[in-house]
Amino acid sequence: MALYSETVMEHFRNHRNVGVIENADGVGEVGNAKCGDIMKIYLKIDNDIITDVKFETFGCGSAIASSSMATEMIKGKPVGEALELTNKAVAEALGGLPAHKMHCSVLAEEAIKKALLDYYEKSGKDYDRSLFIDCGCCGE
Amino acid sequence: MNIYMDNAATTKMSATAINAMLPYFDGVYGNPSSLHSVGQAAAEALADARGRVAACLGCAANEVYFTSGGSEADNQAIVSAAMNGAKKGKKHIISTAFEHHAVLHTLKKLSGEGFDITLLDVHENGVIDPLQVEEAIRADTCLVTVMYANNEIGTVQPVKEIGRICREKAVTFHTDAVQAVGHLPINVNDDNIDMLSLSAHKFRGPKGVGALIVRRGTPLSSLIEGGAQERGRRAGTENVPGIVGMAASLEEELKHRAENAEKTAKLRDRLISGLSEIPHSVLNGDRERRLPGNVSFCFEGIEGESLLLLLDEKGICASSGSACTSGSLDPSHVLLAIGRVHDIAHGSLRLTLSADNTEEEVKYVIEAVKEAVERLRSMSPIWRDLVNGKRQFITK
Numbered sequence: 001m002a003l004y005s006e007t008v009m010e011h012f013r014n015h016r017n018v019g020v021i022e023n024a025d026g027v028g029e030v031g032n033a034k035c036g037d038i039m040k041i042y043l044k045i046d047n048d049i050i051t052d053v054k055f056e057t058f059g060c061g062s063a064i065a066s067s068s069m070a071t072e073m074i075k076g077k078p079v080g081e082a083l084e085l086t087n088k089a090v091a092e093a094l095g096g097l098p099a100h101k102m103h104c105s106v107l108a109e110e111a112i113k114k115a116l117l118d119y120y121e122k123s124g125k126d127y128d129r130s131l132f133i134d135c136g137c138c139g140e
Numbered sequence: 141m142n143i144y145m146d147n148a149a150t151t152k153m154s155a156t157a158i159n160a161m162l163p164y165f166d167g168v169y170g171n172p173s174s175l176h177s178v179g180q181a182a183a184e185a186l187a188d189a190r191g192r193v194a195a196c197l198g199c200a201a202n203e204v205y206f207t208s209g210g211s212e213a214d215n216q217a218i219v220s221a222a223m224n225g226a227k228k229g230k231k232h233i234i235s236t237a238f239e240h241h242a243v244l245h246t247l248k249k250l251s252g253e254g255f256d257i258t259l260l261d262v263h264e265n266g267v268i269d270p271l272q273v274e275e276a277i278r279a280d281t282c283l284v285t286v287m288y289a290n291n292e293i294g295t296v297q298p299v300k301e302i303g304r305i306c307r308e309k310a311v312t313f314h315t316d317a318v319q320a321v322g323h324l325p326i327n328v329n330d331d332n333i334d335m336l337s338l339s340a341h342k343f344r345g346p347k348g349v350g351a352l353i354v355r356r357g358t359p360l361s362s363l364i365e366g367g368a369q370e371r372g373r374r375a376g377t378e379n380v381p382g383i384v385g386m387a388a389s390l391e392e393e394l395k396h397r398a399e400n401a402e403k404t405a406k407l408r409d410r411l412i413s414g415l416s417e418i419p420h421s422v423l424n425g426d427r428e429r430r431l432p433g434n435v436s437f438c439f440e441g442i443e444g445e446s447l448l449l450l451l452d453e454k455g456i457c458a459s460s461g462s463a464c465t466s467g468s469l470d471p472s473h474v475l476l477a478i479g480r481v482h483d484i485a486h487g488s489l490r491l492t493l494s495a496d497n498t499e500e501e502v503k504y505v506i507e508a509v510k511e512a513v514e515r516l517r518s519m520s521p522i523w524r525d526l527v528n529g530k531r532q533f534i535t536k
């Protein structure tokens with residue numbers, strides 16, 4: 001389908017990092033079933049480095065591709081760097097998303113932030129609260 | 141491999157329709173309104189097509205008004221009946237919650253202009269009860285508009301009975317028969333229909349052409365002002381090739397209607413029983429009262445657009461009522477109208493068959509859908525929660 005770029009379709013078809021991490025150091029879930037989009041990110045973190053990341057997504061093609069791309073972008077990165085990941089960067093890496101699908105990349109950014117917040121809270125480390133926004137997809 | 145199962149969206153044109161149209165692009169290219177012989181040849185073709193379309197639906201030639209398609213026909217029928225009603229102080233219209241947007245959006249506009257709109261409940265099986273119409277009719281009701289068959293879930297409405305009630309109560313009855321014409325036996329006389337909308341590309345005719353049938357005695361006002369075409373009710377030079385193609389395709393489809401319907405319904409039933417094997421799935425719409433080619437399912441725990449993409453990869457053309465395919469946050473109003481909650485309405489799949497489909501294709505599609513649903517569920521956090529009992533299943 002020409003709706004999506006080749007990169008989106010490639011990540012949709014051969015998605016990376018699908019799965020669950022048992023006893024993850026950080027877990028973040030955003031979206032809701034009512035809106036038709038749920039993204040869940042699992043992080044394994046050692047010495048502030050994201051050593052493993054997995055995702056589960058209920059959603060459209062671009063939601064799945066955004067999860068796949070976003071997890072690739074933070075894998076092996078320091079936590080501080082992952083916090084700086086923006087939805088725009090995810091969308092750009094995917095070769096662009098149709099305008100009405102941009103929220104899928106927003107979900108990916110939010111899911112990662114939520115998982116990182118969970119990591120900070122679980123580990124009891126200090127963090128800058130202003131870096132975290134309230135997550136949610138359609139105002140619920 | 142290319143398996144087309146989206147015939148409710150549009151159909152492949154028949155060779156008969158294409159061949160019938162060709163002479164009207166170069167040979168008989170005249171404007172039917174022109175006095176000269178080239179124009180009059182086109183006028184004759186137009187008159188001939190009008191008579192043939194009328195014969196297919198059991199009405200008179202002068203009860204056929206050609207339009208640009210189903211949406212225009214719906215708009216004109218409703219607005220015209222509303223304006224006519226308003227003249228008599230009647231500003232109440234009855235319809236159903238799962239009409240096509242061509243009807244619903246027109247009604248919404250009229251509601252903003254002071255009309256009172258009653259949308260009847262369509263129940264979980266997607267079929268209304270004629271009694272609902274009887275009970276809803278008031279002294280100020282000017283129009284009842286109920287679709288012949290639903291475009292998403294394929295349910296066929298008791299049009300004849302609704303028409304009888306409207307006739308008894310002297311209320312104009314319009315039906316959007318876009319999905320039904322060419323596929324079900326329709327006779328506007330027997331079915332007590334005052335106005336009927338149809339669209340050629342749903343029965344192997346060309347796109348961009350349709351008709352509004354208006355029975356004698358039912359006033360019709362124009363939506364498009366200009367010349368005196370269509371007896372002053374629809375301005376604009378007639379789409380002669382399109383109209384000729386529509387007449388040819390309608391005749392042909394009706395000639396083979398019974399055998400095509402039988403073959404298609406058999407394939408449909410196989411597909412329905414195959415897809416029913418998928419756990420936590422539900423068929424949308426009544427099992428019996430449905431179009432011969434319609435299959436509509438909801439699968440729990442997945443989203444419809446990603447299902448369509450996976451099927452497209454396997455060469456299967458299908459459709460979904462998920463929010464992601466509509467560009468809005470809400471899934472299909474039809475699925476919501478039959479009581480599907482958002483969670484599962486997002487996971488819908490519509491496969492609409494034609495007599496061109498084969499048993500092999502049906503087998504292939506059943507396997508492909510099973511595989512795709514399984515694949516999407518394996519990566520769905522909702523599915524995990526359902527399986528782990530953290531969330532309640534909605535379907536069996």
